[in-house]
Amino acid sequence: MTTFVLVGGAFTGGWVWDGVAERLREAGAVVLPVTLNGGPEAGLGTHVEELTALLDRTDEPDVVLVGHDYGIHPALGAADRRADRVSRVVYVAAGLPSDGDPALLLVRDEEVRARLGHDTSPLPPPRGRAWARWGSLDGLTAEDLALLDRLAVPQPARTLTEPLRLGGGLDRVPAAAVMCTGDGPGVDVVEMLVRTGPPRFRKLAGPGYAFLELAAGHWPMLSHPAELADLLLRAASGEGRRITLGEDLPSYEQQEFLLPTPEVPYERHGRLDVYPPDTEGRWPAVLLVHGGPVDADRVPTPRDTPFYRGYARHLAGLGVVGATVDHRLYALTDYARAADDVTEALERLRAHPAVDPDRIALWIFSGGGLLAAHWLASPPAWLRCLALSYPVLAAPPGWETVESRFRPVDALAGAGPLPVVLVRAGREHPAFAATVEAFLAAAGKHGSDVEIVDVPEGRHGFEALDRTDASRDAVGRAVRAVLHRVNGAARPAGTVAPPPDGTTTS
Incomplete structure (x- = not known):
């Protein structure tokens, strides 16, 4: 039996997963939606410790840790500490943070990034259409926005400014990503980054990472709960598209320039x-x-x-x-x-x-x-x-x-x-x-x-x-x-x- 631990993004809690959790339970899964500490002094480390403790209390052997938006940061931190307890990490409308990256690097709102450079007070949640500053509202209804407005809570500043710390355990945990194409890139862009981007993206090639697409905005758990639940079940079973490097990876480091190059000193x-x-x-x-x-x-x-x-x-x-x-x-x-x-x-x-x-x-x-x-x-x-x-x-x-x-x-x-x-x-x-x-x-x-x-x-x-x-x-x-x-x-x-x-x- 698969256990899904669902971690939401900024300002949200376990309530944001209600529609997805219902459908996962109907499919026979154990579902643990998480509401993380929202206290003003909480930081990313606080949330990683909470998730780690939750994993230690979970008896089921097959735990899939799902992180949406900011939630992927504490999910990765906990999976890194308890790699033997996590069968898979699933990214949902999330970035690809590495060791040392704060979540602030992936915040789209320029004003928020500037503010957190000098102000450590909790961020008040957006309201109404202002949620678009954090991600695409594609597919959300007026009722969905009203739910966000009613239940959202301030986000502790240190959760966004503390760097993610990974010790190598995460390298042993398979991963899958649900790419929400109404909000960001699809699998083709990821493949482009693997082939022509920074070398750190090359780890996404091979059997350890799988990719699935969903035509949804930034909050698919609200706009497309049934479709997202289906993709999470597929991800848990190892389904998804894999990226391979092939033989045509550019070799900027070794290949000589293709036109004549005289030996000009510099x-x-x-x-x-x-x-x-x-x-x-x-x-x-x-x-x-x-x-x-x-x-x-x-x-x-x-x-x-x-x-x-x-x-x-x-x-x-x-x-x-x-x-x-x-x-x-x-x-x-x-x-x-x-x-x-x-x-x-x-x-x-x-x-x-x-x-x-x-x-x-x-x-x-x-x-x-x-x-x-x-x-x-x-x-x-x-x-x-x-x-x-x-x-x-x-x-x-x-x-x-x-x-x-x-x-x-x-x-x-x-x-x-x-x-x-x-x-x-x-x-x-x-x-x-x-x-x-x-x-x-x-x-x-x-x-x-x-x-x-x-x-x-x-x-x-x-x-x-x-x-x-x-x-x-x-x-x-x-x-x-x-x-x-x-x-x-x-x-x-x-x-x-x-x-x-x-x-x-x-």
Whole structure:
């Protein structure tokens, strides 16, 4: 007989699971909905201890620990301590916290994140439509919202600010995730992160993790109790989609760049590496900005991989200064810090004796694309070109914790005549491709100067995944487009380029 321990999200208690619990009991399961300590001094550690004690009092051998939203943090902490008592952990509309992560990292409300930086008093629960600041209300009725309003309680601040502490026991516990696609990403986005994201996501590949989808918002236990109960039963029995890595995992760490890369020496200036041409003078410069988030302890760091070194050396061989930067985009909440790192790198680059400070291009890749918002909103005269390779240009599902100022689609209104070179992968991840299409629609509306380099059969990160003649040709065309812009005449101040005519280089 399976025992389900159900842990709700912020502001809620065991009552939020009533509809799910009824259906699980009808299926023959033992169900223990949990209401955690709501006292003002309670912290994440308090809740982990409560769940651990509950597991110690439970006689049934097959315990499935389910965590919704914030509830996954204490669930993981307890499962880590009692790995021999937990047969499976199930994530429901929850993030993927690691050791050392506070729940605050996954809070979508910017005001709440800012407040908890200095205020330790309990958070009052939202009311009515304000619940949308914590997750999608998709599927909730007026009665559901009224229930939340009536029974929700303040959330102790330390439950969100204390870091999760894991000791290795959790590695022995299988896991499943119910992905609520009306609230965040689906399994395809998880697979994308496993294949092209930070290495920490690779643990999601293999038999230890299973994924199920539910077309629901952030509170499926209220909007879809029968469907969620069915998925929990399936998860408990080991059902769900597994992700495998296959043989085509990109190897940015080992693979050489796919275009000629002369052995150009570089100079290291803090987070900035500079690759000047082997000639005297002051030259235009291109700063290459890596994507992310990346792991903080990744070795080699992005600028030390053949991928970014190759781009920089190739540019230097063509007579411009290539440069790379290791910015600190380690989590979705780090975009402000990463933006500061890029700004500092640009200042250092413009001050370099080999650089013409009035002829600079930014070339941003992948998840770094959101950093383009600042430069699009108010581009300085010395920025001659902004290049974007398979970028993320708006917050896709699951990225709601990114600060709202990092939205290139919205920032285009201020771009004026700034030329943009967009490298578009034809086989892009759908969630990312949607942001590119939104960007191009906004570019048409604002009359932005966008040159598209299409790679019809290219995937996200095609330089590493698709080492074909078509990929080499696409990189060559993109490089030529950037050099044409950064070497050209100064942009006229106060003018807007005519609407793009749809011309695509392909």
